[in-house]
Amino acid sequence: AQKITQTQPGMFVQEKEAVTLDCTYDTSDPSYGLFWYKQPSSGEMIFLIYQGSYDQQNATEGRYSLNFQKARKSANLVISASQLGDSAMYFCAMIPTGTASKLTFGTGTRLQVTL
Amino acid sequence: DAMVIQNPRYQVTQFGKPVTLSCSQTLNHNVMYWYQQKSSQAPKLLFHYYDKDFNNEADTPDNFQSRRPNTSFCFLDIRSPGLGDAAMYLCATSRARGLAGKQETQYFGPGTRLLVL
Numbered sequence: 001a002q003k004i005t006q007t008q009p010g011m012f013v014q015e016k017e018a019v020t021l022d023c024t025y026d027t028s029d030p031s032y033g034l035f036w037y038k039q040p041s042s043g044e045m046i047f048l049i050y051q052g053s054y055d056q057q058n059a060t061e062g063r064y065s066l067n068f069q070k071a072r073k074s075a076n077l078v079i080s081a082s083q084l085g086d087s088a089m090y091f092c093a094m095i096p097t098g099t100a101s102k103l104t105f106g107t108g109t110r111l112q113v114t115l
Numbered sequence: 116d117a118m119v120i121q122n123p124r125y126q127v128t129q130f131g132k133p134v135t136l137s138c139s140q141t142l143n144h145n146v147m148y149w150y151q152q153k154s155s156q157a158p159k160l161l162f163h164y165y166d167k168d169f170n171n172e173a174d175t176p177d178n179f180q181s182r183r184p185n186t187s188f189c190f191l192d193i194r195s196p197g198l199g200d201a202a203m204y205l206c207a208t209s210r211a212r213g214l215a216g217k218q219e220t221q222y223f224g225p226g227t228r229l230l231v232l
Contacts, residue, residue, distance in 0.1 A: 033216045037223075043203050045158070045223035052216040091157060095219055102172070103221060105157035 002027045004092050004106035011111050013082045020067070021077040021109045023092030031097040034075040036066065039108075040088040048090075051075060053097070082113045118142070119224035121206050127230045128196050136191040136227045138206030146212045147189040148221060149181060150205040158205055164189060165212055193229075201231045 003026040013019040025034065034051040051059045051066045059066040067076040075094075079086055092106040120139045128134040138147065146165050150158035162171045164183040178200070180192040193200055203226045211218035 033219055035220065043152075043205075043226040043228065045205060045207070045226075047220055047222055050217050050220055097214075097216055097219075101213075102160050102163075103219075107157060108155075 002029070002032075002094055002096065002101070002104040004094055004104055006092055006106035006109050008109045009107070011109055013079075013111065013113055015084060015113055015115055016081055018078060018080045019082055019111065021079070021090050021092075021111065023075045023077065023106060025073050025075060025092075025094050027073075027094065027096060029096035033095050033097060034066070034068070035093045035095075035103070036064070036075075036077045037091045037093060038086075038088045039091065045091070049077070079111075084113050084115075087111060087113045119206055119208055119222055121204075121224035121227050123227060124225060125228050125230070127232060128193075129232050130198065131195045134193050134196055134229070136193075136204050136206075136229070138189045138191070138224055139187050140206075140208045140224075141187070142208055142210075142222060143186065144208035144210050144222075145186075146209045147183060148207040148209075149179075149189070149191050150207065151200075152203040152205055152226075161191070163212075196229070196231045198231050201229055203228050 005024045032053045036048040038046045049061045049064045051068050063080045065078045089108045091108045095103045148163040149161045152158040161175045183189045205226045206224045207221040209221045
């Protein structure tokens with residue numbers, strides 16, 4: 001079974017600063033995918049970034065980058081130049097590759113961007 | 116833009132009165148999912164369709180049913196809503212399942228907030 005741990009229930013960051021949201025995972029599967037989603041107060045889950053376990057480079061998508069450390073089983077999300085619109089709940093999730101397992105979510109981190 | 120659409124965005128129903136939530140997609144994805152999300156919790160998978168194959172989660176109550184009449188549409192039927200069924204219901208799609216990596220990325224709709232009176 002897979003497990004995702006997000007140890008930061010809430011985070012504050014000042015506008016224009018960078019912030020790192022922590023995610024560690026536990027799985028015995030050799031191949032898996034890691035995802036980050038953003039959920040604003042409106043409720044929609046917005047896909048941000050994907051990292052495959054065998055990808056050689058850390059994933060980047062605009063202001064989002066994933067600090068993937070496979071040996072430590074961590075997949076932290078880095079948001080650069082925070083904006084007020086980044087205030088939301090952020091979920092880390094994973095799914096083993098090549099199986100019919102379901103997407104396992106962490107408990108989420110609520111990010112508040114301040115002026 | 117290709118997307119996942121959910122209607123209605125807000126649904127109010129009475130205790131015990133059947134309700135149907137709808138989801139449509141223009142992504143032409145093979146897999147469609149229904150999640151239930153309660154306040155301050157992660158989404159919980161109820162079931163999914165891989166094409167026409169229905170896959171129910173073991174702990175999904177019998178009160179919840181689903182239909183997928185074609186590739187684009189999927190419905191969530193709650194036969195007799197209870198107060199505990201009040202939640203956000205999220206529909207998601209993915210191109211593949213059980214294959215390789217990024218094709219399993221799930222794209223979510225805006226959700227339907229269900230209130231049971």
